[in-house]
Amino acid sequence: MSQIPIIIQREYVSRVKKKSFLIASIFGPLFMAAVILFVVFITSKGVDQKNILVLDQSGYFTEDFVSTEEMLFEKAEGTEASAKDLMRNKGYYGLVYIPQFDLDHPGGYTFYSSSNPSLSIISKIEQVIDRRVEDLRLQQSGLDPVIISSFKVSTSLKTLNLSETGEETNSSSVAATIIGYLAAFMIYLFIFIYGAQCMRGVIEEKNTRIVEIILSSVKPFHLMIGKVIGIAGVGLTQFLIWMMVMFGVTTGVSAFFGMNQLSPASTAMTDPTQQGLSNEMVASALTSLGAIHMPMVVFSFLFYFVGGYVLYGALFAAVGSASDTDQDAQQFMLPVTIPLIASIISISAVLTDPNGSIAFWMSMIPFTSPVIMMVRVPFGVASWELVASMFFLIGGFLFTLWVAGRIYRVGILTHGTKVNWKTLARWFMTSA
């Protein structure tokens, strides 16, 4: 037993000292930040602004077509044919043609475009026309335009969680979804990366034949445990470094973007009501972030990261012990990782119903709970469920360590044998 810390130390230090660890520590978060920035950039920029001509022969739409980030409206004069020529010759994206029409029987509007227009463009143009026609018809029926505008409402649903004790807290679906998804994906990624390291470490010891020298001082099970724990430490260190770098990068980036948002140039061309709305959304997302129990999320992340990694790391070590090369290991990799892949696929189902039965059972089964429970935790999970799930995960990794240990102690000394599932079962059954 006393040798396990020495093994952990070697496994940890030899990996952390590698250049590849340093590179991954610096470029991992930079890469992720680049991806996030790219997504933010794409979404903030939205689609290219489209130049659209409006030919209004009815005279009803004097100031209804207001330019947005998506569409830049320009008034056209003349006939339908001359407007179409103008659109083609000057490279406009589209033309809204509104002929003279009877307010009692509205219709006959046409949208010409150079390519198939998106649904959002069509619905927005329709919305503008509908609103205006509605207003006009209400005015026609004798209502004061001031009264009409005072009737108009814009709804933003406020969502609150009502707890059993009657406490109200801001609910936070959007923020919870983002955090849950990110945390689950990180766990998935880390289990794969460090599980594979565990496997390769075992294969290395087997191939260089140092293993027999070590086994003359150490029990195979202790060697395996030391390796699994040492690599878990590497993963945690890497994670902490990533978090620190990410924190630094995001603080820098948000400071930069925050300043950018205040500059008048970027808001000048956009619809003020829309801008107000999106600011409101950002503000509500930020306040609801406070509703997520962050210490609980962080604690759960660390627990499920370590627990999930140990559970799979042990199996990866057993696979490594049965393989002479990385290629040999492939045949066992897929079956071992199927539950992990299944949980990643199930994330969207869990997100639609974070407290449904799929979500519940998958967060109890130790093979899927690390990923699935991390999706659920930001939404708030009953304490007993969390405790039960953690308890099962501990039981789960003790079980896989036991199974893996029995395979490992035979496999690690076996060379050049074609290993299949039957062989593994026989090793498992062997008494010593």
Add this chain to the structure above:
Amino acid sequence: MELLTVSNISKSYNAHQALDDISLSIPHQCIFGLLGPNGAGKTTLIRIINRIIRPDAGRVFLNGEEMTDGMVRKIGYLPEERGLYKKMKVAEQLLYLARLKGMSARDARRKIRFWLEKLELSIWWNKNIEDLSKGMAQKVQFIATVIHEPDLIILDEPFSGFDPVNADLIKNEILELRKNGSTVIFSTHRMESVEELCDDIAMINRSRKVLEGSKSEIRNRHRTGTYQVDFKGQLQTSGKVKISSMEALEGGLTRALVKDPSAQNPNQLLQKLIEQVEVHGFAEKIPSINEIFISNVK
């Protein structure tokens, strides 16, 4: 008292019986040859002594005490299939292996310095194993085996892969270790390599022990009264004198193996030979370990 006693060890893998009721006793401060052809079960027996695998039956005692996991620290083991971490520095690697054997980091560092100097590896201490030649890596493996000053050193096919210079170096180290009180088990299928080194030997063939004892006693026991004689002239089979082989040497000499069951001592045989030929050399032909082994497994 014996240093190591192996009593009635049996081990089988699936249908294959690897060891069948093996018992050995190995005295203090001796070099013990564990001999046998490939696949005889030597490595299995060594792994059992090292507690890497467990026997189906039988027990192992070290210094009269039944072996426990903690006692493997008193053993140094150089396996036949051996290697080191390729990307680890020489000194780091030795420190790791020494600490696994229970040494304190401080003692280990001191001993590492001593051994690297002794085997002329000092300038390589901070190099990765992959940058070392094969012979140098083998020296490092040898250091890892003996660094914790074990009572018992087990070397499985130690000379396979060693160049003659390094093999000689290691041989001298082994002799010195014995002088300083260690006991060495030496496992090999190349009998000629143990001829000069071993004090005691045991032979294993097809998972059974076929022979055990001190080398000189075994060789004496297998004497056949055959003498090697170098002579000039014509030697004929006469009376009880039998000639088993004859070959021409340089300078008109002939070498023959002769045997006379009726002779009471070598002088009587020599007298008979002198009557026939001019004798240039005369010595008893004591069988080599290899010959004894072959005659035993037939």
